[in-house]
Amino acid sequence: MRKLISIARSAVARATAKGARRLAIPRRRDPIVWLIVCGTLLVAAVIIAGVCGLVAITIVIVTAVLRSNARRRAIQPQSPYVAPPPGYPPAP
8 A cells, every 4th residue: 555655656746847847948938927927916916905995995984983973972961970780789
């Protein structure tokens, strides 16, 4: 069983190394590959920037809503008496 696994591993390693060498040498200077890679990176950067922008806008909106709620509560007249919570004091 070990020998079978060893043979399979070595065959996969050889095929991977041979395929990588075959693909790496001609494509190293191919401008189409560089164009595709750079275009993909540009699209990814735009998507990440868009997501970050949406997060920033959401934070600004939430902050504005919370601030207006706090301002409204501060302006409302309140009685100086604070009612005890229900069930307090406990019955003897």
